[in-house]
Amino acid sequence: MEITIKIDKRSKQAKVFYEYLKTLPFVELEEPRYNKDTEKAIKEAKSGKATKTTLEDFRKELYS
Template sequence: MEITIKIDKRSKQAKVFYEYLKTLPFVEIEESRFNPDTEKAIKEAKKGKKTKTSLEDFRKELYS
């Protein structure tokens, strides 16, 4: 079974709880390195889901 817990580490109590969880042998911590949209794109790319676009369209999207 897998459970997801979101912890707002801005409070002292939350930081202490987070540090405690890291000491438990059966707890695996996955921290997000990027914002949710980027994380989603990375996961889709790893699964082989890609979108083709022309360089011109890419530049338009990038600079708009």
């Protein structure tokens, strides 16, 4: 069974709780490598939802 817990590590109590969880042998922590938007873009690219474009076309879209 897996349980997902989201911890806002900005508070002192949350930091202490997070550090405690890391000491438990049956707890596996996964932290995203990037922010949510970047993680979503990576998943889309891997699943083939991304579109290919040339650098020239990309610049045209970017600056128009």
